Amino acid sequence: VTDEDIANDAKTVDDVVSYGLGNQGQRYSPIKTLTRDNIKGLIPAYSFSFGGEKQRGQESQPLVKDGVLYITGSYSRAWAINSRTGEKIWEYNARLPEGILPCCDVVNRGGALYDNLFIFGTLDAKLVALDAKTGKVVWKKDVDDFKAGFSFTSAPMIVKGKIITGVSGGEFGIVGRVEARDAKTGEIVWKRPVIEGHVGELNGKPSTMTGKTNESWPGDMWKYGGGATWNGGTYDAETNLIYYGTGNPGPWNSWLRPGDNKWSASRIALDPETGEIKWGFQTTPHDGWDYDGVNEFVSFDLQKGGKTIKAGATADRNGFFYVLDRTNGKFISATPFVSKINWAKEIGPDGRPVYDDNFRPKDPSKSGDGKKGDSVFAVPSFLGGKNWMPISYNPDTKLFYVPSNEWGMDIHNEPVSYKKGAAYLGAGFTIKPIFEDHIGSLKAIDPTSGKVVWEYKNKAPLWGGVLNTGGGLTFTGTPEGFLKAFDAKTGEEVWKFQVGTGVVASPITWEQDGEQWVGVAAGWGGAVPLWGGEVAKSTAGINQGGSFWAFKLPKEVASR
Ligand SMILES: O=C(O)c1cc(C(=O)O)c2c(n1)C(=O)C(=O)c1cc(C(=O)O)[nH]c1-2
Numbered sequence: 264v265t266d267e268d269i270a271n272d273a274k275t276v277d278d279v280v281s282y283g284l285g286n287q288g289q290r291y292s293p294i295k296t297l298t299r300d301n302i303k304g305l306i307p308a309y310s311f312s313f314g315g316e317k318q319r320g321q322e323s324q325p326l327v328k329d330g331v332l333y334i335t336g337s338y339s340r341a342w343a344i345n346s347r348t349g350e351k352i353w354e355y356n357a358r359l360p361e362g363i364l365p366c367c368d369v370v371n372r373g374g375a376l377y378d379n380l381f382i383f384g385t386l387d388a389k390l391v392a393l394d395a396k397t398g399k400v401v402w403k404k405d406v407d408d409f410k411a412g413f414s415f416t417s418a419p420m421i422v423k424g425k426i427i428t429g430v431s432g433g434e435f436g437i438v439g440r441v442e443a444r445d446a447k448t449g450e451i452v453w454k455r456p457v458i459e460g461h462v463g464e465l466n467g468k469p470s471t472m473t474g475k476t477n478e479s480w481p482g483d484m485w486k487y488g489g490g491a492t493w494n495g496g497t498y499d500a501e502t503n504l505i506y507y508g509t510g511n512p513g514p515w516n517s518w519l520r521p522g523d524n525k526w527s528a529s530r531i532a533l534d535p536e537t538g539e540i541k542w543g544f545q546t547t548p549h550d551g552w553d554y555d556g557v558n559e560f561v562s563f564d565l566q567k568g569g570k571t572i573k574a575g576a577t578a579d580r581n582g583f584f585y586v587l588d589r590t591n592g593k594f595i596s597a598t599p600f601v602s603k604i605n606w607a608k609e610i611g612p613d614g615r616p617v618y619d620d621n622f623r624p625k626d627p628s629k630s631g632d633g634k635k636g637d638s639v640f641a642v643p644s645f646l647g648g649k650n651w652m653p654i655s656y657n658p659d660t661k662l663f664y665v666p667s668n669e670w671g672m673d674i675h676n677e678p679v680s681y682k683k684g685a686a687y688l689g690a691g692f693t694i695k696p697i698f699e700d701h702i703g704s705l706k707a708i709d710p711t712s713g714k715v716v717w718e719y720k721n722k723a724p725l726w727g728g729v730l731n732t733g734g735g736l737t738f739t740g741t742p743e744g745f746l747k748a749f750d751a752k753t754g755e756e757v758w759k760f761q762v763g764t765g766v767v768a769s770p771i772t773w774e775q776d777g778e779q780w781v782g783v784a785a786g787w788g789g790a791v792p793l794w795g796g797e798v799a800k801s802t803a804g805i806n807q808g809g810s811f812w813a814f815k816l817p818k819e820v821a822s823r
């Protein structure tokens with residue numbers, strides 16, 4: 264796989280060589296073969312089992328190149344299979360040590376292909392490059408110390424010969440950073456911590472570009488300031504900028520860290536050559552609800568007042584859908600994409616939330632029994648209006664498709680201090696539904712107005728990514744075990760298939776032997792069964808699993 268293959272990934276149809284079907288992350292394939300009229304003929308071709316006694320959440324997006332499909336699975340495993348038959352070519356198991364500290368299930372969201380390598384991150388915070396043909400380890404690099412809470416769950420991104428990655432560990436007081444390595448050797452080119460005050464690295468030398476001082480943090484709190492870059496990034500060739508989201512500040516108890524706490528809960532744009540932060544936009548300054556701002560920032564052309572604006576959009580965990588100028592981070596608009604939000608009254612004209620202090624958990628030193636502060640019911644819950652699961656942009660309908668959840672939480676604050684390898688929260692919480700009939704909600708959103716054009720409601724929380732196709736279809740999975748297709752214009756459900764376990768992964772599509780294929784990993788898990796509170800109870804009956812499902816539209820059916 265070459266840089267050119269990756270740069271053209273959004274346009275080519277016979278392979279998928281990047282997370283997001285192109286580094287911009289639109290998750291749109293131009294393949295037109297499959298439509299609402301012939302989708303009845305979309306049939307399973309094979310199902311490949313990930314095996315093993317342990318299953319858990321399967322969030323991986325596969326890659327396909329030259330008849331080989333590459334996919335990662337729970338517990339830091341990876342496979343190459345024949346993309347036509349599902350026959351196994353190789354399997355890799357990272358054999359994790361005791362004591363790893365992933366906060367939110369043993370997931371992996373996918374790998375990257377470059378040159379002759381398949382590269383992915385493991386839960387013990389290592390980056391592994393395998394020979395794509397044999398699955399043998401070519402190199403393996405320590406990202407950081409898993410005993411301090413560092414972990415790795417997202418898919419690496421390749422930008423012009425460099426591997427761009429982040430880190431997980433925001434619940435353990437790590438400091439988030441974005442890194443670039445030489446994609447062939449794995450050697451570090453630059454490291455960019457995202458929390459003010461920290462010094463990065465460029466070509467082996469110290470480099471301070473995050474913020475000169477820790478001015479938006481009190482005292483020493485920036486030292487364990489969080490901002491984990493745990494959900495991967497996107498890249499836009501037109502602006503030559505890498506876009507990354509940053510997670511919650513540490514600890515969750517916001518009374519311990521007055522100030523904006525930059526750049527936690529933000530989007531930042533970085534120079535791919537140096538890692539310099541070119542702009543930052545903080546969606547939740549002084550976050551008090553674990554509203555990690557890691558949600559992917561997706562580039563698109565916004566038509567407004569007869570002009571085309573180089574924009575980007577992101578559906579934030581805090582419940583607002585933001586459109587920014589992707590050249591400079593300037594705020595364009597923010598509109599709610601969930602039906603209820605109470606922590607902010609609105610987003611002001613400068614892009615800053617107008618807080619409603621009634622819904623920030625109370626200061627434990629001034630309320631409650633002095634240990635446990637007074638609880639509030641805040642909406643959305645800390646698992647967010649949207650969590651990790653990627654949105655999709657369809658350039659035909661000019662709509663964004665956002666997998667969201669409608670829920671709230673009881674949350675209170677407690678005292679806490681940093682201890683290596685221990686949870687650094689200072690908060691207790693229980694997630695609760697806010698509607699009787701549904702939590703999950705897939706919404707088609709017009710980015711020019713923020714208006715919801717259609718909505719599909721799902722009983723269980725939606726936890727999988729979205730895919731759009733040139734044939735006018737929108738795909739996503741449900742915890743109830745269905746891969747579903749909708750008419751991208753109207754939202755009408757036009758197809759579904761039961762895979763036997765929850766679908767919390769991102770589907771892909773590709774063309775092979777003149778036929779359109781669709782594939783998705785299956786396996787219930789992720790953060791909901793672990794942290795979902797009362798919501799987790801309602802999903803307790805969902806069976807675990809671990810497999811990859813491939814579907815195709817046979818030629819005979821397509822031409823009928
Ligand atoms: O702050 C962090 O480092 C961090 C990491 C991760 C992760 O790596 O999966 C999640 C979260 N936070 C998180 O807050 C969260 O809700 C979450 C859900 C999931 C998932 O895969 O279902 N991961 C994570």
Ligand SMILES: [Ca+2]
Nearest residue numbers: 433510511555
């Ligand atoms: Ca987090």
